[in-house]
Amino acid sequence: MVDAISFIVAFASFYGIFVILAVSLNLEYGYAGQPNFGQVLFYGLGAFVGAIVAANLLPYFDHLPIGNICNAGAYTVRTSIGSSDAGISLGVWAIALIFAMIAGGIIGLVVSYPAIRVKEEWYLSMILLVAGEAFVIVVENTPQIGCGFEGVDGILNPFYWVSNLYASSPFAGTNLGIDLPGAIYAVVIMACAGICYFVAQKLANSPYGRLLKSIRDDKVAAESLGKDVAAVRRRIMVIGSIMAGLAGGLYVYYLGTATTDDFVPAVTFTIWVMMILGGYANNKGILAGAFVLTLLERGSVLLSVIIQPYFPTFNAAVIIYLEYSVEAVILLLLLLFRPKGLIPERRIQTKAYELFDFSKAAGQKADASNATIPDTTVAKEQGSAS
């Protein structure tokens, strides 16, 4: 049976990862107007790079031969290191995440470079969409990279050793009823998501946020105001891809395996729905959108497990696929009733407004005693002038 605590732990882990992905997409599309239909590429890349780095470094730091990381022997070696050696586990995990981010950033730059000079952002979107699919095909058919269809297995939670530590401690008798490493890691994932959210908020509420929105709203106007649009687009793709790579690295350590099954285009679609639901160019909206979609996705998994015993002849797992139908309905309802998302875009909050908000407040005070006639001439004559 599924208990509440493990549901919460899984929910928190997925929520954190989805928040990072959605924050990243929102920077690229919501703020900078670059539709990335290949988000899954950077996510998957982060996962595979993280897994491959971990699979090589774990034995290396333990002075063991690395050999073929796809072998059963190598699997045993890394799981045994992961369940016993705290230092190596955490160190390798940190390095793997860094490599996942670097890989995301570099590939983000390389993939977007040729298309970014083209004014129409849709060229790049198509390239990214195709690159995402190509990545899966290449990995599946090149066993030398990521062990082919099998994927890279045995990437233990970086806190796995905690459970062994606990088992050999004086408290070992008490059953905690909780997957301790999983719970710790969920907190770590949430912390990483918090950092990404915080960074995104800082970037958005600054002159940089204005710069991004200006190229989103009108590239020609932004260029004519001195903005190097191609460079700005390139950099935001790198920033977004670094975040997506981080999400991939965190995810592979959550799941224990990097397989191509997890990086299908539907993932990109789900992230898009999170952003559209929550609200473009609003990071708070992203938190809300990711929450609803994570609930939907985890909820459908939970539901399938719960109802299975009551319908022995029915494969309840198919319920999971209902998620996509519900997403489609959400999209339709949004377009009809809340096209700007749950929390619409707001003004860019920098100190500049203080100057104006203050004058306005002062002006209103003065107006109270001395009512002014609003200047409507401009608006009225506007219609008749040609």
Next chain:
Amino acid sequence: MPLDQNDITLRLENVSKSFGGIKAVNGVSLTVRRGSITGLIGPNGSGKSTLFNIISGVERKFSGNVVFDGKRLNGLAPHKIFDLGLGRTFQTPRLFTGMTVLENAMVGAKNQRGESPLRAPFPKDWEPQEMEVAKKTQDQLKVLEIAQLYDKPPSEISGGQMKLLQLANVLAGDPKMLLLDEPTAGVAPRLAQDIFLSIEKQCKEKGTTFFIIEHRLQVLFKHVQKVYVMHEGRIISEGAPSEIVKHREVIDAYLGA
């Protein structure tokens, strides 16, 4: 002739541009004096906006030469040209629709530290400059009488105010020279007069050079020292407004004789 004769800020040499079979601009040569207000008039479709697109780098495929302050602009991207001090507005205002009036007007400020993604997360680094830019923007918006709209998106302001905002956007970069494409089209007559008065003020106080496309000849002629007349891609006449109005070809071009 040497490239930078001191009092000439913009020089066009035999500039041509075709769209398919149409010669939108056909062998245009002209000069704009530093610190002057110069007009560019001509009937619809005569190539005026295309000429501005060429000068500002929006249109980069053309023949001939564009020289600004002694520097050849051919092939330079619009942002480089803006950095050199040559700004422009568009016939149909191009504003940032998802941003407020204030944000629009602040984008154009040059060398903003906080525009770097590495600095942006550290407000202490850029806030002093941000406040300077905000103050300057406030002053500019007040001069243009749109400061009270600072919090509004462009969709909620009038067409005339959009024209003014576009002017504020480009003035934020302290351009040495401005190309204005029909700054008063669709604007109330009183406001049209005001726009030209603030252009004149900007020209006198800061020495900004203006090159202005305008269909409202009466207002334009009151404020310019020199006018170029375009017709079917060519400059057909040039001179002081008082001379231009007497010109047979100009009258023909306008009245379609």
